[in-house]
Amino acid sequence: xxxxxxxxxxxxxxxxxxxxxxxxxxxxxxxxxxxxxNAVSMEGQILPPARNEYGYAYRHALWTxxxxxxxxxxxxxxxxxxxxxxxxxxxxxxASHHNPSTSSYAAYIAEADRVSAANDRVxxxxxxxxxxxxxxxxxxxxxxxxxxxxxxxxKSLYYYALAPICKTPYPSYPFSEGTELDYKRLWDEFxxxxxxxxxxxxxxxxxxxxxxxxxxxxxxxxxxxxxNFNDVSLYDHSVxxxxxxxxxxxxxxxxxxxxxxxxxxxxxxxxxxxxKYSSFKYAAKIFRGRSFIVSAFSxxxxxxxxxxxxxxxxxxxxxAGGKFTIxxxxxxxxxxxxxxxxxxxxxxxxxxxxxxxxxLADYSKVIxxxxxxKDRFRDTQKELARLLNAQxxxxxxxxxxxxxxxxxxxxxxxxxxxxxxxxxxHAVGNEVICSDCxxxxxxxxxxxxxxxxxxxxxxxxxxxxxxxxxxxxxxxEHLATDDMxxxxxxxxxxxxxxxxxxxxxxxxxxxxxxxxxxxxNGIGKHFLAYVKIDVDNLGEIFxxxxxxxxxSISRYVTLSRLLNTFFNVHVYYLLEENxxxxxxxxxxxxxxxxxxxxxQAASFVLELRKRFADFCCQNExxxxxxxxxxxxxxxxxxxxxxxxxxxxxGKAKEFEEPExxxxxxxxxxxxxxxGKAKKSIKKNCVCYFNVCxxxxxxxxxxxxxxxxxxxxxxxxxxxSSGFVYRMYRYVNDSLSKDLRKEYSVFSKIRYDxxxxxAAKDELKRDEVFSFFLTKFDNFxxxxxxxxxxxxxxxxxxxxxxxxGKENE
Numbered sequence: 001x002x003x004x005x006x007x008x009x010x011x012x013x014x015x016x017x018x019x020x021x022x023x024x025x026x027x028x029x030x031x032x033x034x035x036x037x038n039a040v041s042m043e044g045q046i047l048p049p050a051r052n053e054y055g056y057a058y059r060h061a062l063w064t065x066x067x068x069x070x071x072x073x074x075x076x077x078x079x080x081x082x083x084x085x086x087x088x089x090x091x092x093x094x095a096s097h098h099n100p101s102t103s104s105y106a107a108y109i110a111e112a113d114r115v116s117a118a119n120d121r122v123x124x125x126x127x128x129x130x131x132x133x134x135x136x137x138x139x140x141x142x143x144x145x146x147x148x149x150x151x152x153x154x155k156s157l158y159y160y161a162l163a164p165i166c167k168t169p170y171p172s173y174p175f176s177e178g179t180e181l182d183y184k185r186l187w188d189e190f191x192x193x194x195x196x197x198x199x200x201x202x203x204x205x206x207x208x209x210x211x212x213x214x215x216x217x218x219x220x221x222x223x224x225x226x227x228n229f230n231d232v233s234l235y236d237h238s239v240x241x242x243x244x245x246x247x248x249x250x251x252x253x254x255x256x257x258x259x260x261x262x263x264x265x266x267x268x269x270x271x272x273x274x275x276k277y278s279s280f281k282y283a284a285k286i287f288r289g290r291s292f293i294v295s296a297f298s299x300x301x302x303x304x305x306x307x308x309x310x311x312x313x314x315x316x317x318x319x320a321g322g323k324f325t326i327x328x329x330x331x332x333x334x335x336x337x338x339x340x341x342x343x344x345x346x347x348x349x350x351x352x353x354x355x356x357x358x359x360l361a362d363y364s365k366v367i368x369x370x371x372x373x374k375d376r377f378r379d380t381q382k383e384l385a386r387l388l389n390a391q392x393x394x395x396x397x398x399x400x401x402x403x404x405x406x407x408x409x410x411x412x413x414x415x416x417x418x419x420x421x422x423x424x425x426h427a428v429g430n431e432v433i434c435s436d437c438x439x440x441x442x443x444x445x446x447x448x449x450x451x452x453x454x455x456x457x458x459x460x461x462x463x464x465x466x467x468x469x470x471x472x473x474x475x476x477e478h479l480a481t482d483d484m485x486x487x488x489x490x491x492x493x494x495x496x497x498x499x500x501x502x503x504x505x506x507x508x509x510x511x512x513x514x515x516x517x518x519x520x521n522g523i524g525k526h527f528l529a530y531v532k533i534d535v536d537n538l539g540e541i542f543x544x545x546x547x548x549x550x551x552s553i554s555r556y557v558t559l560s561r562l563l564n565t566f567f568n569v570h571v572y573y574l575l576e577e578n579x580x581x582x583x584x585x586x587x588x589x590x591x592x593x594x595x596x597x598x599x600q601a602a603s604f605v606l607e608l609r610k611r612f613a614d615f616c617c618q619n620e621x622x623x624x625x626x627x628x629x630x631x632x633x634x635x636x637x638x639x640x641x642x643x644x645x646x647x648x649x650g651k652a653k654e655f656e657e658p659e660x661x662x663x664x665x666x667x668x669x670x671x672x673x674x675g676k677a678k679k680s681i682k683k684n685c686v687c688y689f690n691v692c693x694x695x696x697x698x699x700x701x702x703x704x705x706x707x708x709x710x711x712x713x714x715x716x717x718x719x720s721s722g723f724v725y726r727m728y729r730y731v732n733d734s735l736s737k738d739l740r741k742e743y744s745v746f747s748k749i750r751y752d753x754x755x756x757x758a759a760k761d762e763l764k765r766d767e768v769f770s771f772f773l774t775k776f777d778n779f780x781x782x783x784x785x786x787x788x789x790x791x792x793x794x795x796x797x798x799x800x801x802x803x804g805k806e807n808e
Contacts, residue, residue, distance in 0.1 A: 020063030321589010718758025
């Protein structure tokens with residue numbers, strides 16, 4: 001195991017090993033006047049000789065060395081760090097990764113670079129002499145994803161503009177070459193951000209900031225332009241190279257293997273929605289605090305694990321939606337340490353979270369580097385997924401093997417907390433709230449006020465919430481000297497890496513969110529909608545989505561990071577801009593759980609679906625399903641959470657029916673009774689009021705409801721809200737098993753139309769008749785009846801006068 005100083009030197013060198021590609025492209029590869037003479041004098045030591053040519057190859061590595069000498073070192077030499085690093089050695093080893101010496105940092109980086117990138121580069125070295133490399137933008141990998149995994153890989157026509165990540169979330173079409181001016185502008189912005197480092201910081205904080213700056217400015221830069229696809233970013237290649245280099249350098253011998261630690265945070269919703277009562281004071285703040293803890297859980301766990309093993313916390317390659325993967329050294333002595341660590345953490349989780357939150361982990365697999373190659377990586381992923389899935393039935397297995405099998409709750413020597421209903425506490429005044437819930441309320445309040453998030457060691461003097469054993473997290477106004485990891489919340493302080501908050505929430509109560517449905521005339525019901533969204537077939541997409549000849553660790557990481565960016569970052573901004581009264585329970589990885597005013601729910605899902613389609617380049621294999629449940633703000637949150645799960649997993653995720661819909665939709669082929677193939681929609685739908693809708697049908701529901709509301713609100717149509725209620729009863733009768741009711745419906749509807757549509761204008765009268773009779777023509781189909789019933793229900797809720805009784 002390398003010491004901390006060496007690990008940080010290797011990590012920085014590996015992370016920045018290809019930064020020269022960024023600078024080289026910004027200056028169109030013109031070295032004269034742009035690369036220092038000091039750097040040029042080192043080319044014989046840094047670069048390998050060009051094959052069959054005079055001079056040296058891989059010129060971007062020379063630009064990497066120049067970046068250290070001209071740009072980074074003048075900055076870091078002014079900063080007070082907690083340890084001294086050999087910056088000249090870092091620069092030299094980073095730039096020598098194409099010409100490494102034996103047993104050097106560069107040798108580990110070269111091997112890591114090969115594993116990360118070898119599958120992605122099938123052409124010759126960068127064609128810098130032709131000047132084309134600085135014009136090639138990063139292509140999107142989404143168009144090349146299909147569920148069969150055996151299709152022919154093709155170049156994507158979608159590409160990303162050269163701009164910071166927060167400014168250009170969606171790919172453009174058609175393909176268009178970039179320009180050196182875009183590279184130069186982006187490079188200048190990157191250098192400007194680099195100069196914002198504080199006067200003193202830890203090396204851990206520096207490396208975290210460098211990694212974050214690469215995410216911000218190199219997510220849109222192709223890691224190589226000499227392959228057929230140009231679809232892996234410089235950021236994704238750099239962080240995977242760093243992770244592999246650290247894992248390899250800390251191994252006991254040069255075996256070319258790494259141990260994989262795969263983990264999944266379990267019990268997220270159970271933890272968030274634990275409550276003793278249906279509604280309570282501080283509900284919004286404590287949910288905000290719990291959601292924040294969930295979003296921070298994997299980050300804290302990884303830091304605690306690294307501290308326990310004597311590693312630095314930069315060997316993770318995936319962290320999205322509660323699932324994370326860490327590369328560990330091939331060292332059998334670590335297994336005992338890992339076992340002890342998991343026992344300690346599970347003991348803490350069992351007491352702290354009362355059996356709700358837990359980390360399921362498998363670290364039994366040692367993988368040879370060639371198993372990350374395109375020919376074997378798919379099998380490797382299947383095996384890792386199988387091993388982790390097997391842990392789902394072994395929750396708390398590490399600790400339960402050593403304790404009394406009978407789990408005892410806390411002794412009741414006080415009152416149960418009025419919020420969580422689990423911990424006991426002695427009452428003080430009228431409020432009976434345990435210390436854990438008080439901390440979560442405090443965190444939930446601070447998230448809207450303070451600029452920093454800090455992780456620190458848990459001890460008697462520590463501040464914050466102990467999130468995992470030995471580690472506290474806090475949202476604070478000022479930083480403390482003992483803070484280990486520091487983040488700037490939403491980028492409020494450019495000195496530190498950005499904590500991109502994924503849980504947007506207004507500074508208000510759930511009751512106020514519900515009341516926002518009511519207009520100035522008192523019309524509308526103050527209900528809440530619980531919206532759950534999950535990407536369909538994601539496991540299959542990750543394992544079989546790419547053609548076998550392009551499947552690689554870097555593409556796997558890129559896909560994971562892109563999906564997490566959409567749900568973790570862009571959903572936040574969508575809510576902030578268009579749905580300011582929405583409340584994020586969970587967002588990240590591949591799923592979303594939002595609470596918002598009920599009448600905005602369907603529109604939100606439709607808008608998010610369109611944005612996701614744009615984000616995924618209109619790829620029909622990539623889509624999500626959603627469940628929408630409507631309920632009052634005083635109803636038990638745990639019950640509504642359960643109903644939302646049933647709507648998503650029990651209805652939308654199981655949806656499959658033949659459908660004739662305009663536009664392209666994902667289909668699978670089934671056989672009819674006569675043996676002919678028919679198209680059927682699989683998943684890719686919304687369950688609303690317990691009825692499944694395809695997205696076009698849900699959009700049509702909103703259009704129909706608006707039309708019906710117009711008939712009621714405009715007196716010229718002569719239609720009353722009472723007519724809508726009667727229509728609702730007629731539809732109910734038509735769905736009845738009582739044949740007398742079912743067959744009498746049509747005559748009642750026609751009679752009611754003739755008698756009660758009082759429009760004097762013949763055109764308006766015909767408009768009403770046409771609207772309803774067209775709907776009735778579809779009444780032979782039971783599903784159409786159910787959808788029409790939902791449309792009427794939606795309309796009645798929109799038109800109903802608020803009485804203050806939300807459960808009416």
